[in-house]
Amino acid sequence: MSSNNDSISKTLIVVISLCLVCAIIVSTAAVQLRPQQNANKLLDSQKNVLAVTGLLTGGNISELYSKHIEERFVDMDSGEFVEKPANYDYRKFMKSPDESVRLSGEEDLASIKTRAKVAPVYLAYENGVASGELSAIVLPVHGYGLWSTMHAFLALGADGTTIKGLNYYEQGETAGLGGEVQNPKWVAQFEGKKLLDASGEPAIKVVKPGNASPDSAFEVDGLSGATLTSNGVQYTFDFWAGAKGFAPFLAKVRDGALNNG
Numbered sequence: 001m002s003s004n005n006d007s008i009s010k011t012l013i014v015v016i017s018l019c020l021v022c023a024i025i026v027s028t029a030a031v032q033l034r035p036q037q038n039a040n041k042l043l044d045s046q047k048n049v050l051a052v053t054g055l056l057t058g059g060n061i062s063e064l065y066s067k068h069i070e071e072r073f074v075d076m077d078s079g080e081f082v083e084k085p086a087n088y089d090y091r092k093f094m095k096s097p098d099e100s101v102r103l104s105g106e107e108d109l110a111s112i113k114t115r116a117k118v119a120p121v122y123l124a125y126e127n128g129v130a131s132g133e134l135s136a137i138v139l140p141v142h143g144y145g146l147w148s149t150m151h152a153f154l155a156l157g158a159d160g161t162t163i164k165g166l167n168y169y170e171q172g173e174t175a176g177l178g179g180e181v182q183n184p185k186w187v188a189q190f191e192g193k194k195l196l197d198a199s200g201e202p203a204i205k206v207v208k209p210g211n212a213s214p215d216s217a218f219e220v221d222g223l224s225g226a227t228l229t230s231n232g233v234q235y236t237f238d239f240w241a242g243a244k245g246f247a248p249f250l251a252k253v254r255d256g257a258l259n260n261g
Contacts, residue, residue, distance in 0.1 A: 044169075052153040052167035053124040053136045069138075070123040076115065079248030085118055090140065093118065103244065110143030110232075110239035121249065123258070124155070134158045134258055136165075139246055143236030146228040148172030150181060150236070156195060160253030163204070166190045178229030189220045195241050200251060202241035206234040 046065040050056040055068045075082045085099070093099040093116040100114040122138035125131055137160060142151040148171055155165035168181040180186050190204075194217045197203040203218045212219040222230030239245050 048153055048167055048169045049122050049124075049138050052138055052155040052165040053126075054165065055124060055126065067128050068125055070125070070129050072121050072123060073118050074121050074246070074249045076117060076119055076244075076246070077248065079246075079250075079252045082118060088118075090116060090120055107244050108239075109235045109242070111235070112143060112149065112239070115244060119246075121246075122153075137253065137258075139240065141236055141240040141245075143232050143239060145171065145173050145181070145232035146178050146226070147174065150229075150232060152181075152236070154195075154240070156250075158253075158258065160250045161194055161196045163190045163193045163195055173229050174226065178223060178226040180223050180226065181229060181233065186223065193220060194218055195237065196250070200247070200254065202238050204234075204237050204241070206230050206237075 043061055046069070047056060047061050049069055050061065050064055053068070055064060057064065072081050073084050073088075074080070085093070094112075094114060096116075099118070100116050102114050103112070120140060123129075123134055124136040124138060125133055126135040127133055136155045136157060139154045139156065140151070141154050142149055144150070150168055150171040150173065152166060152168040154163065155167075156162060157164050166187045168187065171179065171181055173179045173181060189212070193204055195202070195204050197218075205216075205219045206222045207219050209221045209224045212221040222233075241247060241250070
């Protein structure tokens with residue numbers, strides 16, 4: 001009996017020792033790989049910003065980004081530019097109780113629950129930042145679809161109203177249906193449409209597939225067979241173009257806040 005107990009004890013010691021060794025290896029690898037993972041995340045973000053502005057022309061992504069993109073930070077309540085907060089991470093700030101605001105049910109059109117107090121915006125210069133000739137303003141937007149929170153970059157013209165591009169870079173919608181938010185042919189129809197009406201109110205409309213008027217400055221066709229995902233896109237635009245989103249900032253843009261860079 002004691003022999004069996006000794007055998008069980010030895011087995012448990014070996015198993016626990018192996019678990020500890022594996023845990024140490026995994027933890028060490030995670031720590032060592034974190035800088036590379038962060039670098040890859042930054043590079044992917046830069047790539048998507050360049051893509052939505054049409055400035056991803058090949059070559060070194062970091063160099064293209066440095067040449068064409070100026071990253072600024074906006075106080076979402078005032079619409080004013082602010083200094084980059086210490087230890088800034090947009091995704092973490094979205095959820096941080098100290099760095100975000102909780103949205104009421106009436107306010108939370110995009111079903112995101114909280115919104116960061118400070119958000120990044122990206123100013124694009126086709127001829128390079130040094131030219132001072134602003135060609136696009138890129139806003140990070142996100143909202144819930146059928147199954148997932150869908151993250152995108154929205155590029156507007158220097159007028160702060162005309163849509164120049166839309167790039168959904170992260171989503172978990174149904175492949176072939178809601179997942180078509182990433183289809184270049186679908187997002188292309190947003191180009192040239194107006195995000196806002198003449199009074200600065202959200203005006204873009206995602207309508208039933210095939211119902212968008214080619215003469216409309218605001219209508220785009222929704223995704224066939226993906227009504228809830230299409231609704232999620234609509235609500236995303238409604239929120240981020242509205243008072244709790246980028247409306248204060250865009251109002252200042254339309255008033256000429258970026259005329260002098």
